[in-house]
Amino acid sequence: MRNHIRTTALAATALLAALSLTACGGDNGDNSKTGAMAPAANSTTTTPDTDKDAKDTKGGKDAKDTDGGTANAPAENVSTTSKGSKGSTGATNGRKSNAGATGSGSKSPVTCTGDNTKVTVSKVSRPINHLLLTATNTGNRPCYAYHAPSLGFDDAQAAFPVLRDSIPQAVVTLEPGQSAYASIGLFGESDGKNLYKGKNLTVYFTPKSNSGSTGSPAVLKLPANTYWGDNGFVTYWQSTMDEALTY
Template sequence: MRSNRIRTTALAATALLAALSLTACGGNDNGNDGKAGAAAPAASVTATTPDTGKDAKDAKETDSGTAKAPAENVSTTSKGSTGGSRSGKSSVGTTASGNKSPVTCTGSNTKVTVSKVSRPINHLLLTATNTGSVPCYAYHAPALRFDDAQAAFPVLRDSIPQAVVTLAPGQSAYASIGLSGEPDGQELHKSAHLSVYFTGKANQGSTGASAELTLPAGTTWGDNGFVTYWQSEMADALMY
């Protein structure tokens, strides 16, 4: 009996120890879960921290790259501006000395000549060359007067150029004179002298000095003749 009790007690103790062991294991599992749960955020934080650092680094590098682009542009612009400023100063100097505002062409800043041409027949060619130091505008058409004629010579409206002729120093403008027009058989006048007047932008009368020219020998003209507008090319003047 006593032996059975001892055995029973031993079995009970063994069962109790087993139960305690299971309880301890369960407690350890729970502890591990807790630790794992605590570790998860830590791991998450640890994972986030490198990512955040990488993102920050990338962002920094991106910002740095973005910052470098304007810096390079500014540098380039600055160099360009510096070069441009130097060039600009040079340009300003050139503008101040060589590219002054144009004035109106007149007999005082141009040399005007008149010559006879073979084609078209019965035509003369006027050439006005800028002898001044600044550009000049050859506005509209020259106003002509043969000898002491009472009226100015007719102007051919069909010869209006697309733009005002601007003459740089040394350049020339051209106008042709049709000495006689249709119909044939008109009365012709013989002249030895020609006065050439320049007009202003408003085309109201003459402006400045006139050019006084000697006509080619034997020049005759009719009331139906004409003079063209000033042209930048000789061929354009002689096509009428």
């Protein structure tokens, strides 16, 4: 009987122990749930990372915005190009200005005369018994120095002889500021002592037709002690001093 009671007590104790274990197992289940929530907490912890990624994604959007800014660059380039177009217009204006300058320089030439040139006469050491005429274009358009100047010493009635051998290859054209040259051989060997002392020299400009004179003449004072003869000569207008003084 006592054994039966002990056995019953042991059974009861075992039952209580089983119930206790069941209760503990329920607690463990709650912990499991709590443990299951840990990953959720980790997921929550991960969520800021997700937000960070989202921010990175926004950063990516910023990058897209940056690309958008880059995309705006062509717009700026277009604007710059537009300014460039204005610049091109300015350049065109510059070209027009240049064309104007060229147009100014390309005005149709006129005949050189005493009205649009400054004429001077000077004595030279070589060749001996020579004078040098210089005609400088003082006008604002080119002028043609046609043929040879026609010279009149003092009150001489006849024109001074022209040296035909001095004809240049082309008509001398003077841009504004440029000069043409002609040399004067004061007398020839055949003149001997039949020389005249000159005081003044009148320089007439010859037209293209080579007949008569054109425009106003230039009246010059001759260098001191200038003597001339009937067999002297004047050359055609030359483009350089050296060419003129070769005769």
